[in-house]
Amino acid sequence: MPGPLDTDASSDGSASVGATTGLSDASTTTLGPTDPDSTPTTSDTVDPTSVGTGGGDGSTTFDPPAACGPPCDDFSAHEGTVTLGGGGANFACVNHIDGDLYIGANATLQEIASLGNLEWVEGAVTIAGNLALADLSGLACLRDIEALKLTGMPQLADLDALARLRVAPRLEFERLGITALPSFAPEFAGVASLVLRDNDALVDLHAAANWGAAGPLELRIESNAALASIAGLAGPLADNGAGTVHLALLDLPELTSLVGLEPLLQADLHFERLPKLTDLAPLSGLLSGGQIVFNALPALTDLEGLGSLVTVGTFTLGDCSHGDDGGLDHLASLAGLDSLAAVGHFALADNDQLASLAGAPQLGAVGGFSSVGNPALIQSDYDAFFTQLEAAPWGCVGDWGRCECFPVNPG
Structure with missing residues (x-):
């Protein structure tokens, strides 16, 4: 249990910070080797099913546009998950999968092209590590899916074939060769989760x-x-209105501005290792945060831009878990927190030039307070800060020998 504030000994008060979660890999069934003109077979450890190739193992009214795949006399639906892995399967007349679709590294271009009439996947579509795939033309008919994950294909730079997509709330693009995000159908229903990771050429x-x-x-x-x-994030953020946003911006060496975040009203934020970020001005509309973590932002000198922020659950400036790599090296005070009134746990760590705790004049309620490895702060700075609080918080202030590192795990 947390104890009262201790300026001479370590405290066991702690906080855990969460940010975002990525898309999980699709669960799959294995598609066995088949002749391209035969009906593919599946094995499923949960609910074995068979897949149609135009003979119709399920009727459907989800008729594809004429510009999609090869002509078929009839279209069929597959019940269950499908995995393509080089077995030579043919799905030329399947336009609906009631399950997930997984296209692996060994899937052939012929197999992928056979999906040309596929419109609707009720689960996730995952394409992983297929180094022969130059574009997604084999999936150009896709309109409604639960999630799309493309990973481990640095040669894949062309996502134009996704232009008909109208439902895909969860998107993950990882280790691709894309320079820009794709455009979807005009009636696209919006995104709920977006993960962009390790796309070295992405600029737009x-x-x-x-x-x-x-x-x-x-x-x-x-x-x-x-x-x-x-800046492109402004669209989804504005459409989200006052809804909560979980936003992580991590390891972006060329990011110079937060322009695009102006619509944020309430959010969990995790900003870390953004060496060229100089200000927080686009966050001027932010009113509340569940968990806010700012760390390794060496060009940030103040917190101006957070003047509307009133309440925060866990507010962490710096990070005590990464040694010399953490902290806000040029932050001098709390200036900019003009409206901040309440913080559940306020944590400061490894901020080399933090010499004052002034700058949050309305702050009166702090449940827990941790300050570790902030060498420019002295006892009188802490005393002045605690005087403005309604009650003494639990926690610990001091050097590394006196206070334990508070655990921070933003996800």
Whole structure:
């Protein structure tokens, strides 16, 4: 149990911070080797089913546009998950999968092309590690899916074939060769989860401005080496209105601005290792945060831009778990927190130039307070800060020998 504030000994008060969660891999069944002109067979450890190739193991009214795949006398639906892995399967007249679709590294281009009439996948579509795939033309008919995950294909730079997509609330693009996000159908129903990770050539998020939002947003933009702007996120954020947003911006060496985040009203934020970020001005509309973590932002000198922020559950400036790599090296005070009134746990760590706790004049309620490894702060700074609080918080202040590192795990 947390104890009263201790300025001489370590405290066991702690906080755990969450940010976003990524898309989980699709669960799959294995498609056995088949002749391209025969009916593929499946094995499923949960609910074995068979798949149609035009003979009709399920009637459907989900008729594809004429411009999609090869002509068929009839279309069929497959009940259950499908995995393509080089077995030579033919799905030329299947337009509906009631399950997940997984296209693996060994799937042939002929197998993928046979999906040309597929419109509707009730589960997730995952394509992983297929280095022969130059574009997604074999999936050009897709209109409604639960999730799309494309991963481990640095040669894949062309996502134009997704232009008919109208429902795909969960998107994950990882280790691709794309320079820009794809445009979807004009009636696209919005995104709920977006993960962009390790796309070294990605520079343009503007297509997202027209996507809209489909419920509370989870956005994780991580390790995209050339990305300098996130302005395209303004569209989904505005469409989300006052809904909560979970936003992580991590390891973005060229990101210079937070322009695009102006619609944020309440959010969980995790900003870390953004070496060129100089200000927080686009966050001026933010009113509340569940969990806010700012760490390794060496060009940030103040918290101006957070003047409307009133309440935060867990507010962490710096990070005590990564040694010299953590902290806000040039933050001098709390200036900019003009409206902040209440914080559940306020944590400061490894901020080399933090010499004052002034700058949050309305702050009166702090449940827990941790300050570790902030060498420029002295006892009188803490005393002045605690005087403005309604009650003494639990926690610990001091150096590394006196206070334990508070656990922070933003996800």
